[in-house]
Amino acid sequence: xxxxxxxxxxxxxxxxxxxxxxxxxxxxxxxxxxxxxxxxxxxxxxxxxxxxxxxxxxxxxxxxxxxxxxxxxxxxxxxxxxxxxxxxxxxxxxxxxxxxxxxxxxxxxxxxxxxxxxxxxxxxxxxxxxxxxxxxxxxxxxxxxxxxxxxxxxxxxxxxxxxxx
Amino acid sequence: xxxxxxxxxxxxxxxxxxxxxxxxxxxxxxxxxxxxxxxxxxxxxxxxxxxxxxxxxxxxxxxxxxxxxxxxxxxxxxxxxxxxxxxxxxxxxxxxxxxxxxxxxxxxxxxxxxxxxxxxxxxxxxxxxxxxxxxxxxxxxxxxxxxxxxxxxxxxxxxxxxxxxxxxxxxxxxxxxxxxxxxxxxxxxxxxxxxxxxxxxxxxxxxxxxxxxxxxxxxxxxxxxxxxxxxxxxxxxxxxxxxxxxxxxxxxxxxxxxxxxxxxxxxxxxxxxxxxxxxxxxxxxxxxxxxxxxxxxxxxxxxxxxxxxxxxxxxxxxxxxxxxxxxxxxxxxxxxxxxxxxxxxxxxxxxxxxxxxxxxxxxxxxxxxxxxxxxxxxxxxxxxxxxxxxxxxxxxxxxxxxxxxxxxxxxxxxxxxxxxxxxxxxxxxxxxxxxxxxxxxxxxxxxxxxxxxxxxxxxxxxxxxxxxxxxxxxxxxxxxxxxxxxxxxxxxxxxxxxxxxxxxxxxxxxxxxxxxxxxxxxxxxxxxxxxxxxxxxxxxxxxxxxxxxxxxxxxxxxxxxxxxxxxxxxxxxxxxxxxxxxxxxxxxxxxxxxxxxxxxxxxxxxxxxxxxxxxxxxxxxxxxxxxxxxxxxxxxxxxxxxxxxxxxxxxxxxxx
Numbered sequence: 001x002x003x004x005x006x007x008x009x010x011x012x013x014x015x016x017x018x019x020x021x022x023x024x025x026x027x028x029x030x031x032x033x034x035x036x037x038x039x040x041x042x043x044x045x046x047x048x049x050x051x052x053x054x055x056x057x058x059x060x061x062x063x064x065x066x067x068x069x070x071x072x073x074x075x076x077x078x079x080x081x082x083x084x085x086x087x088x089x090x091x092x093x094x095x096x097x098x099x100x101x102x103x104x105x106x107x108x109x110x111x112x113x114x115x116x117x118x119x120x121x122x123x124x125x126x127x128x129x130x131x132x133x134x135x136x137x138x139x140x141x142x143x144x145x146x147x148x149x150x151x152x153x154x155x156x157x158x159x160x161x162x163x164x165x
Numbered sequence: 166x167x168x169x170x171x172x173x174x175x176x177x178x179x180x181x182x183x184x185x186x187x188x189x190x191x192x193x194x195x196x197x198x199x200x201x202x203x204x205x206x207x208x209x210x211x212x213x214x215x216x217x218x219x220x221x222x223x224x225x226x227x228x229x230x231x232x233x234x235x236x237x238x239x240x241x242x243x244x245x246x247x248x249x250x251x252x253x254x255x256x257x258x259x260x261x262x263x264x265x266x267x268x269x270x271x272x273x274x275x276x277x278x279x280x281x282x283x284x285x286x287x288x289x290x291x292x293x294x295x296x297x298x299x300x301x302x303x304x305x306x307x308x309x310x311x312x313x314x315x316x317x318x319x320x321x322x323x324x325x326x327x328x329x330x331x332x333x334x335x336x337x338x339x340x341x342x343x344x345x346x347x348x349x350x351x352x353x354x355x356x357x358x359x360x361x362x363x364x365x366x367x368x369x370x371x372x373x374x375x376x377x378x379x380x381x382x383x384x385x386x387x388x389x390x391x392x393x394x395x396x397x398x399x400x401x402x403x404x405x406x407x408x409x410x411x412x413x414x415x416x417x418x419x420x421x422x423x424x425x426x427x428x429x430x431x432x433x434x435x436x437x438x439x440x441x442x443x444x445x446x447x448x449x450x451x452x453x454x455x456x457x458x459x460x461x462x463x464x465x466x467x468x469x470x471x472x473x474x475x476x477x478x479x480x481x482x483x484x485x486x487x488x489x490x491x492x493x494x495x496x497x498x499x500x501x502x503x504x505x506x507x508x509x510x511x512x513x514x515x516x517x518x519x520x521x522x523x524x525x526x527x528x529x530x531x532x533x534x535x536x537x538x539x540x541x542x543x544x545x546x547x548x549x550x551x552x553x554x555x556x557x558x559x560x561x562x563x564x565x566x567x568x569x570x571x572x573x574x575x576x577x578x579x580x581x582x583x584x585x586x587x588x589x590x591x592x593x594x595x596x597x598x599x600x601x602x603x604x605x606x607x608x609x610x611x612x613x614x615x616x617x618x619x620x621x622x623x624x625x626x627x628x629x630x631x632x633x634x635x636x637x638x639x640x641x642x643x644x645x646x647x648x649x650x651x652x653x654x655x656x657x658x659x660x661x662x663x664x665x666x667x668x669x670x671x672x673x674x675x676x677x678x679x680x681x682x683x684x685x686x687x688x689x690x691x692x693x694x695x696x697x698x699x700x701x702x703x704x705x706x707x708x709x710x711x712x713x714x715x716x717x718x719x720x721x722x723x724x725x726x727x728x729x730x731x732x733x734x735x736x737x738x739x740x741x742x743x744x745x746x747x748x749x750x751x752x753x754x755x756x757x758x759x760x761x762x763x764x765x766x767x768x769x770x771x772x773x774x775x776x777x778x779x780x781x782x783x784x785x786x787x788x789x790x791x792x793x794x795x796x797x798x799x800x801x802x803x804x805x806x807x808x809x810x811x812x813x814x815x816x817x818x819x820x821x
Contacts, residue, residue, distance in 0.1 A: 046797060048689065048790075048797060048798040048799060048800065049689065049737070050777075050781075050784055050787065050800065051734070051735035051736050051737065051784070051786060051787070051800075052735070052736065052784060052785055052786065052810070053784060059798075060777070060781070060790055060798045060800075061798055062792045062796055062797060062798045065775075065792060066775070066779065066780065067775045067776075067777060067779065067780065067781075067790040067792070067798050068780050069777075069780055069781040098779070098780045098781075099780045100780060
């Protein structure tokens with residue numbers, strides 16, 4: 001419920017003032033998630049596969065006694081797979097009541113993005129379905145795609161979230 | 166304000182449910198002749214609290230109904246109306262009516278009209294004069310005399326004042342009841358220099374002339390009856406002394422008050438306190454370890470090791486204690502059975518005495534709640550089909566009254582619940598015949614009695630036909646079995662023809678821990694619940710056969726078992742593809758056996774069950790997850806789901 005309210009009040013990230021985003025890389029593109037959604041960042045460790053689930057669900061990990069599902073964002077966005085390396089990390093986010101890990105190529109930075117810098121997502125030019133994008137921002141030379149992870153993870157049965165679906 | 170009240174509504178409904186339960190068991194005690202005046206008081210108090218609550222929350226019908234009920238009960242406890250069997254029956258019916266009223270109020274509906282009928286009946290009895298057969302009722306003293314004198318001795322204990330209790334309140338309240346004269350007993354007063362201002366040395370001899378009953382007088386003393394000696398004697402020679410009361414200085418404790426009662430998630434303070442203590446100890450241990458680490462040198466390694474061991478010990482105990490918070494006594498479900506047995510037996514014209522033991526045995530709340538329906542089913546079955554009619558019993562040389570025993574106790578890491586009756590028992594030959602008829606077994610099968618009895622748990626066994634004609638049991642027993650399976654428990658029957666039957670449940674203490682068998686498939690480890698495992702074998706090549714269109718089977722002792730290749734079902738690459746080179750684990754599910762092909766068995770282990778749904782969702786074929794000793798997550802297999810998955814696979818293969 002609170003989640004829903006949050007989204008309704010701030011449908012596309014155009015809030016007044018400045019928001020902080022954790023940015024990460026998938027291939028050459030830089031993405032950002034709201035830092036308030038991020039619980040922690042972990043190095044990639046062995047994931048226990050879950051049978052009969054979509055390929056982008058890598059499996060589950062033990063996060064201090066809690067079993068947490070891990071989503072490979074490359075696979076989710078239908079990008080070509082790469083080998084996991086020492087930069088590969090799992091960003092642990094909270095969506096509603098649920099805790100989920102996201103596998104990304106590397107984390108890059110924490111950015112303060114002023115509301116004025118945020119643009120609506122264009123229909124073309126990014127590989128990610130615009131439904132999952134809350135906005136775009138250009139800081140310096142670099143463009144960052146800001147993800148709406150609530151929508152991203154509640155779609156396609158990644159998370160059966162009653163409060164969001 | 167609206168919101169505030171709503172917050173308490175839940176609590177109200179919960180409490181009313183408890184009150185009704187207490188009333189019910191107290192009424193049944195009365196019925197059985199086991200009740201005394203305190204029982205009546207308990208019933209009255211429940212009705213009174215319910216009325217007060219109903220009034221507060223504006224449930225008018227409920228309030229009106231309980232008001233009539235309360236005043237009838239008031240006259241009963243004042244011995245103005247005798248306790249009779251029809252009256253208790255009516256009161257039991259009132260409890261049922263109240264339940265429907267509460268349900269309706271909970272849903273915000275208009276209550277069903279049946280209450281009007283009952284309220285009229287109650288009203289009629291309430292107004293009625295004392296019933297003539299008062300002598301037969303055990304708890305009913307005769308009519309209370311109109312104007313009686315009481316000689317009351319009131320000796321507060323020395324600690325009374327320290328407990329902030331005021332003896333003068335008693336005197337004042339008594340004075341309101343009638344004409345009171347008091348005489349202080351100062352014999353215990355010490356010399357002034359020895360006097361402790363916080364100790365009570367006084368006692369009183371009181372003489373009260375009143376038209377109220379003994380109970381009202383006793384009520385006045387209610388707040389201090391634990392710390393004072395109180396004797397109330399009617400001295401009016403003309404009136405017969407109320408016998409039940411005169412001898413009971415303090416009302417004897419009845420089973421009623423010992424009866425366990427628990428609502429949604431009420432935890433005994435003691436459990437919470439112990440938990441907090443433990444957390445405290447854990448923090449101390451942790452700070453000790455931190456202290457050692459501060460300026461650590463190699464020679465302090467033994468200290469560190471010890472500190473870590475200490476933390477580990479506390480952590481284990483903490484887990485254990487935390488789990489116990491979820492535990493509740495099985496008595497919470499047992500308490501409904503006296504009524505059920507009473508009603509069922511009455512409807513069938515049978516005589517049944519119910520004996521309950523071990524109701525304080527604790528197990529996981531989830532287990533307790535999910536056992537309620539199966540147990541209800543079994544108890545009803547036992548009365549309905551197990552125990553014979555009185556005439557038949559006498560003919561069989563048994564007492565007319567059948568006995569039904571419900572017992573719970575701990576055994577190892579499990580809780581055993583038994584439902585035992587001394588009825589007619591199971592008819593092995595007829596169950597066998599039925600099994601053959603249903604195609605569950607073949608006519609030439611050689612089965613032990615036990616195996617035959619187990620047939621009644623098979624889904625295909627029970628039918629719409631009255632099984633009581635046949636075996637005495639069977640209706641919906643597969644449902645019972647299913648519920649127990651879901652809890653990772655087991656059920657067994659012991660029976661002797663004509664002597665009775667005992668159904669024995671073995672249940673895990675908690676749903677949070679599972680006895681599992683660890684197995685390997687390729688690089689992955691999976692856990693299989695141990696209860697469902699029958700055996701594991703390495704089949705010879707000739708035991709494995711391919712049945713056209715039906716998949717593979719493994720023939721074990723002439724029985725063809727469907728072979729499920731776990732690796733294939735779970736899409737996991739495995740080492741072994743030839744069953745004769747791997748291992749086959751035979752598991753039982755709903756009375757059917759299937760063989761699972763695995764790479765290797767790694768051993769048996771207790772695992773802590775974690776839900777996948779907490780952060781993910783339900784996955785077919787997977788019951789949950791756990792964390793292994795090396796910190797990795799492992800999945801727990803769900804046999805029912807795997808069987809369903811394999812069927813789906815077969816279908817899609819057939820279609821392709």
